[in-house]
Amino acid sequence: MNGNAPFxxxxxxxxxxxxxARWWHTALAHExxxxxxxxxxxxxxxxxxxxxxxxxxxxxxxxASEPSFTDAxxxxxxxxxxxxxxxxxxxxxxxxxxxxxMPFDPKTLPDLAIDLAPAQAxxxxxxxxxLFQSLNALPTSIGKLPTEETAGFQPLASILKPLATPLTARxxxxxxxxxxxxxxxxxxGGSAMDANAAVVVDLSGPEAVAFAAGACRVFxxxxxxxxxxxxxxxVHSQDALAAAAYYQPLLRNVPPRTTPAPVxxxxxxxxxxxxxxxxxQFDNRYVAKLPTASNVASQLQIKHVLYVVPARSNADRELxxxxxxFVAYAAAGIDxxxxxxxxxxxxxxxxxxxxxxxxxxxAGRNEEDALVGASxxxxxxxxxxxxxxxxxxxxxxxxxxxxxxxxxxxxxxxxVPAPRxxxxxxxxxxxxxxRPANFATVPIVLAAGTGAILGAKxxxxxxxxxxxxxxxx
Amino acid sequence: xxxxxxxxxxxxxxDPNTRLFATLRALLAAxxxxxxxxxxxxxxxxxxxxxxxxSSAFERGCWDYYDDEAQAQGAxxxxxxTVVTEDGARKAPSGDDPYRNEPRYMTFTMAFLLVNEAPTDxxxxxICNVPxxxxxxRDTFRQFLSSIASGILNxxxxxxxxxxxxxxxxxxxxxxxxxxxxxxHYLRPLV
Numbered sequence: 001m002n003g004n005a006p007f008x009x010x011x012x013x014x015x016x017x018x019x020x021a022r023w024w025h026t027a028l029a030h031e032x033x034x035x036x037x038x039x040x041x042x043x044x045x046x047x048x049x050x051x052x053x054x055x056x057x058x059x060x061x062x063x064a065s066e067p068s069f070t071d072a073x074x075x076x077x078x079x080x081x082x083x084x085x086x087x088x089x090x091x092x093x094x095x096x097x098x099x100x101x102m103p104f105d106p107k108t109l110p111d112l113a114i115d116l117a118p119a120q121a122x123x124x125x126x127x128x129x130x131l132f133q134s135l136n137a138l139p140t141s142i143g144k145l146p147t148e149e150t151a152g153f154q155p156l157a158s159i160l161k162p163l164a165t166p167l168t169a170r171x172x173x174x175x176x177x178x179x180x181x182x183x184x185x186x187x188x189g190g191s192a193m194d195a196n197a198a199v200v201v202d203l204s205g206p207e208a209v210a211f212a213a214g215a216c217r218v219f220x221x222x223x224x225x226x227x228x229x230x231x232x233x234x235v236h237s238q239d240a241l242a243a244a245a246y247y248q249p250l251l252r253n254v255p256p257r258t259t260p261a262p263v264x265x266x267x268x269x270x271x272x273x274x275x276x277x278x279x280x281q282f283d284n285r286y287v288a289k290l291p292t293a294s295n296v297a298s299q300l301q302i303k304h305v306l307y308v309v310p311a312r313s314n315a316d317r318e319l320x321x322x323x324x325x326f327v328a329y330a331a332a333g334i335d336x337x338x339x340x341x342x343x344x345x346x347x348x349x350x351x352x353x354x355x356x357x358x359x360x361x362x363a364g365r366n367e368e369d370a371l372v373g374a375s376x377x378x379x380x381x382x383x384x385x386x387x388x389x390x391x392x393x394x395x396x397x398x399x400x401x402x403x404x405x406x407x408x409x410x411x412x413x414x415x416v417p418a419p420r421x422x423x424x425x426x427x428x429x430x431x432x433x434x435r436p437a438n439f440a441t442v443p444i445v446l447a448a449g450t451g452a453i454l455g456a457k458x459x460x461x462x463x464x465x466x467x468x469x470x471x472x473x
Numbered sequence: 474x475x476x477x478x479x480x481x482x483x484x485x486x487x488d489p490n491t492r493l494f495a496t497l498r499a500l501l502a503a504x505x506x507x508x509x510x511x512x513x514x515x516x517x518x519x520x521x522x523x524x525x526x527x528s529s530a531f532e533r534g535c536w537d538y539y540d541d542e543a544q545a546q547g548a549x550x551x552x553x554x555t556v557v558t559e560d561g562a563r564k565a566p567s568g569d570d571p572y573r574n575e576p577r578y579m580t581f582t583m584a585f586l587l588v589n590e591a592p593t594d595x596x597x598x599x600i601c602n603v604p605x606x607x608x609x610x611r612d613t614f615r616q617f618l619s620s621i622a623s624g625i626l627n628x629x630x631x632x633x634x635x636x637x638x639x640x641x642x643x644x645x646x647x648x649x650x651x652x653x654x655x656x657x658h659y660l661r662p663l664v
Contacts, residue, residue: 006510
């Protein structure tokens with residue numbers, strides 16, 4: 001970006017269905033600002049509002065001289081719960097980054113929040129089913145809005161389709177391979193709980209769901225998706241929701257376990273996406289809500305936390321909203337390490353009857369091998385020989401089998417939580433959980449006389465925007 | 474300051490394997506957040522040049538030029554609003570099976586909010602002064618694109634511009650049914 005360039009991009013769209021942007025010549029725009037600064041700013045923010053015609057403009061200008069509304073901000077999720085998931089943008093499309101056309105029974109969707117709940121009662125207090133509850137939520141106050149703000153409202157479930165992409169398929173396979181490592185502990189006569197580990201998966205929403213689905217035979221997933229999708233949402237949580245719909249049949253049919261399963265907290269890595277523009281973006285960001293250090297140590301009896309990130313380049317630090325939690329974990333004696341998903345790679349063994357691999361596979365075949373096979377032969381370290389070195393790198397349990405190869409570089413092993421000052425962390429050792437100003441809020445318009453909510457400030461159909469559009473110059 | 478608007482939108486068959494699509498997509502992806510006048514000028518010259526090379530495939534189109542303030546502002550808002558509302562873009566894939574024999578379409582749109590009576594505005598007004606009988610000819614659109622490719626736009630006189638392409642990805646092309654929707658009625662068949 002060139003901050004001194006005369007033309008500055010103020011609006012961009014980059015989705016499968018459309019790509020493009022709008023730019024403003026800042027010097028020329030500034031000339032207008034000298035004339036009518038407030039009007040010019042509102043026009044830029046609200047450009048895109050089609051005006052009905054010259055007559056409408058005239059009326060609007062007259063109205064503008066007697067302001068009948070005021071501005072305010074409210075919590076985004078509260079507004080969606082009260083006035084609909086697409087508050088202020090009814091009728092605007094919700095774009096999914098890929099879909100899967102497949103036999104799909106939408107009648108099961110209302111059960112999504114139940115089907116994806118953790119199996120163990122002790123984990124349920126940590127479960128955040130917010131995203132899954134958006135599907136059939138009935139807005140409690142939608143009838144109070146002007147009709148042009150609500151016409152055409154449809155429940156989210158009616159437009160949702162399952163999503164599967166090559167990236168989710170890979171994440172699913174990595175989840176299976178990862179689970180096989182803990183299944184190996186059981187094969188060796190122990191238990192997947194022997195490592196005393198909790199896993200925190202922090203991948204892009206759909207991939208996080210897929211990874212958890214791949215691992216759900218061994219782990220008990222606890223989803224922490226605490227927002228709703230929105231047509232202008234900065235967090236595209238509709239993709240995570242659609243992936244959850246895709247994997248719902250698998251997650252609801254996990255065979256009953258005879259022993260406790262280790263916990264896997266599942267986060268959407270896009271939850272803190274940069275936000276800049278009230279006019280074009282809906283701030284549906286949120287922060288992760290992990291158990292406190294004392295709960296992790298005493299209630300869940302966890303000694304190790306493994307933080308799963310997409311790539312080695314992400315393996316040097318946690319996302320900002322996790323910093324204080326991880327620092328507190330470390331202070332409580334809980335070992336926190338990072339594992340990047342790209343530590344898993346494919347090597348298909350030679351299963352030819354005459355090969356040495358074939359004999360080895362047949363002789364040693366167990367649940368661990370079965371899961372690796374089901375994954376399409378994803379291995380920790382990318383090789384069969386390195387797979388069982390996992391518990392050498394993360395020495396939290398006795399390796400179930402001997403590894404003949406070690407991974408040369410795994411930056412996540414040297415990770416140690418350290419206090420950092422960010423928008424979401426204080427940089428001190430005592431958790432303060434700071435938040436940026438106006439985080440996860442939406443600008444709204446109130447009737448000046450009654451204080452009644454009229455709608456979202458950015459709404460295209462709102463009469464308050466027709467005023468701004470008509471007076472721009 | 475008063476304004477004029479000049480906008481061109483072109484609709485043609487969509488084939489994600491063509492040079493046209495790949496180049497336009499790459500140009501849009503590489504368009505930086507901040508640009509100087511020369512970079513802007515060069516970018517649109519390249520875009521227009523690529524479109525010109527495929528002009529025989531233009532099937533539908535629309536262009537506008539208004540030098541009336543209210544019409545100019547309204548028309549520019551209308552074109553520019555698409556990058557916010559995504560109006561016209563599909564919300565789900567249309568599929569890209571080449572064997573189904575159902576054509577897919579793409580659109581490319583560019584619009585410019587000009588400083589009224591500046592040299593660029595006067596030059597654009599001149600090329601837009603075409604008889605009504607020639608409004609919807611491919612040759613007319615070629616004339617516009619040739620003018621842009623030859624550098625008619627001096628971005629010192631351009632207050633805002635918007636450029637977008639529908640779709641971005643293979644499998645998301647517009648169907649004939651999409652083009653029948655009211656939000657595409659303004660696209661006229663070109664001959």
